[in-house]
Amino acid sequence: MSQISRDELAHLAKLARLGVSEAELDTFVGQLDVILDSVAKVGEVAGDDIPPMSHAANLTNVFRSDEIRPGLSQQEALSGAPASEDGRFCVPRILGEEQ
Amino acid sequence: MTTKTETMDYDEVLERFDPVLGLEVHVELSTRTKMFCGCPNAFGGEPNTHVCPTCLGLPGALPVVNGSAVESAIRIGLGLNCEIAGWCRFARKNYFYPDMPKNFQTSQYDEPIAFDGYLDVELGDGETVRVGIERAHMEEDTGKSLHVGGATGRIHGADYSLLDYNRAGVPLIEIVTKPITGAGRRAPEVARAYVTALRDLLRAMGVSDVRMDQGSLRCDANVSLSPKGDEAFGTRSETKNVNSLRSVERAVRYEMTRQATLLSRGERVVQETRHFQEADGTTSAGRPKETSEDYRYFPEPDLVPIAPSSAWVEELRSTLPELPWERRRRIQQEWQLTDEELRDLVNTGAADVVAATVDAGAPVDDARSWWVQFLTEQANSRGVDLADLPVTPAQVARVIALISEGTLTNKLGREVVLGVLAGEGDPDEVIASRGLEVVSDDSALTAAIDEALAAQPDVVEKIRGGKVQAAGAIVGAVMKATQGQADAKRVRELILQRCGAE
Numbered sequence: 001m002s003q004i005s006r007d008e009l010a011h012l013a014k015l016a017r018l019g020v021s022e023a024e025l026d027t028f029v030g031q032l033d034v035i036l037d038s039v040a041k042v043g044e045v046a047g048d049d050i051p052p053m054s055h056a057a058n059l060t061n062v063f064r065s066d067e068i069r070p071g072l073s074q075q076e077a078l079s080g081a082p083a084s085e086d087g088r089f090c091v092p093r094i095l096g097e098e099q
Numbered sequence: 100m101t102t103k104t105e106t107m108d109y110d111e112v113l114e115r116f117d118p119v120l121g122l123e124v125h126v127e128l129s130t131r132t133k134m135f136c137g138c139p140n141a142f143g144g145e146p147n148t149h150v151c152p153t154c155l156g157l158p159g160a161l162p163v164v165n166g167s168a169v170e171s172a173i174r175i176g177l178g179l180n181c182e183i184a185g186w187c188r189f190a191r192k193n194y195f196y197p198d199m200p201k202n203f204q205t206s207q208y209d210e211p212i213a214f215d216g217y218l219d220v221e222l223g224d225g226e227t228v229r230v231g232i233e234r235a236h237m238e239e240d241t242g243k244s245l246h247v248g249g250a251t252g253r254i255h256g257a258d259y260s261l262l263d264y265n266r267a268g269v270p271l272i273e274i275v276t277k278p279i280t281g282a283g284r285r286a287p288e289v290a291r292a293y294v295t296a297l298r299d300l301l302r303a304m305g306v307s308d309v310r311m312d313q314g315s316l317r318c319d320a321n322v323s324l325s326p327k328g329d330e331a332f333g334t335r336s337e338t339k340n341v342n343s344l345r346s347v348e349r350a351v352r353y354e355m356t357r358q359a360t361l362l363s364r365g366e367r368v369v370q371e372t373r374h375f376q377e378a379d380g381t382t383s384a385g386r387p388k389e390t391s392e393d394y395r396y397f398p399e400p401d402l403v404p405i406a407p408s409s410a411w412v413e414e415l416r417s418t419l420p421e422l423p424w425e426r427r428r429r430i431q432q433e434w435q436l437t438d439e440e441l442r443d444l445v446n447t448g449a450a451d452v453v454a455a456t457v458d459a460g461a462p463v464d465d466a467r468s469w470w471v472q473f474l475t476e477q478a479n480s481r482g483v484d485l486a487d488l489p490v491t492p493a494q495v496a497r498v499i500a501l502i503s504e505g506t507l508t509n510k511l512g513r514e515v516v517l518g519v520l521a522g523e524g525d526p527d528e529v530i531a532s533r534g535l536e537v538v539s540d541d542s543a544l545t546a547a548i549d550e551a552l553a554a555q556p557d558v559v560e561k562i563r564g565g566k567v568q569a570a571g572a573i574v575g576a577v578m579k580a581t582q583g584q585a586d587a588k589r590v591r592e593l594i595l596q597r598c599g600a601e
Contacts, residue, residue, distance in 0.1 A: 012395075015193075015393055054398035054400060055403050057403065061407075064137070065167075066130050071137070071149065071154075074146065077264075078147060086146065087145060087148075088146045088147065088262055088263050089200075089264070091259065091261075091262060093257060094196070
């Protein structure tokens, strides 16, 4: 049974900024359904007494003390940037991309 | 873009519609370090100098939660009469926008650390309104963008943008109200009073410097209208960039009128973010609002859950300070103010700063007169709220102390405060750098006095002849010569001494 529509998939691809072709959409719709079905099986075995987990380690309250630690210099911070200007990261025009 | 047309009269808006408000306030915590890394949390600084692999989202870097920020979040929740979650997690809010180099913001989604509270808000006439609090959750601030090219420096029409990530990762608490209904005509006033009360509360707790002008307290105002008698809420707009208390009130009122005008013409209100324009008090369309599904939230796998024990929560509850409104009731008694005097003090925003100045050691009357007169003038001429003036109650108390011990005259005191307001540092630094200390060295004064006496021999005769009030002319000349930096009382004594009229 199809759980995800072609339109939904196209929307998700757009949100994730993935360029997915029309042909790929058809392929991935079917594949994603298989994945979703498989994951849904986990829900069948987990009863109400089993809390959902987001982390493999059974830990809570892991905190850092509020103390300053050395970071990067401006030069180091910008060293991997394709472009920079006045100590800042330079990025292409932001609006317009979506239209 | 809609064309400019006649907007509806405010009275007519209220005859036909009921406003519903929802206010989202973001507050930057004043912790020493960021939310998930040990970079300094400081306003300003050279661009990209408060950064590290974690807040730049470099591969392999892992976040660790700042414990002090969690404590502040819990204290804020308690101050807002909220329940504190026994167990909650962070979530990734995914979006592609260069203000977050990770391509997601670490936030909280369906498990906020604090929820279901309220804040009692006092209006100008003393009426109290209870504003429900939906939730307060922890997240991180974004970097700052500078848009280059185009006419206005805004994102629209820009050629490219420059990013400074010093602010990225600064601890942020988002406080969301429940829908505020039934405020009617007073909706804009309630919005302002709520943000004011929240700011006062957060300041009293010492969790943030709550500077709206610097963006450490920011308000987004959601406004919708329902036709009179209709229970269902209308489509809302979310106005951002509302950077002062006055703007909160203006933005809400403008949106009420704008939406009523659209609806009365049979048009639709579009669900979108809007930008408040400080200059003319209007709002303009921003981007269409994303739905929360579009953010594809999921629990943050790099952080473990937070489970505050009730013992920890109670310990934090015991650290809550005297609340601002309780303090006001106390100072009213202690300072013997009438209801009206207290309300004036509160409405000018002076009550808390005066109280803090008194706490810092200044006499009540001095503290009141500084804030209510000179500093209120300064705030008005700068168009900011009194509490947002860049001078602290402790600095004002210091100036008051220096005046009472005779180091400064009142006039010099005002100059020192102007120096502090201009960002020249603490009062003592301003005094040193501007050379403002009262000339109390008698030898320096004597020279100026002798000069003035020599210039006006007729006045000297009068003084010698017993007309001591004539000394005023010499005092004036000496004050002028010392550019007001002499203690007039001491000058007078010295003049009389030198004329042998004592």
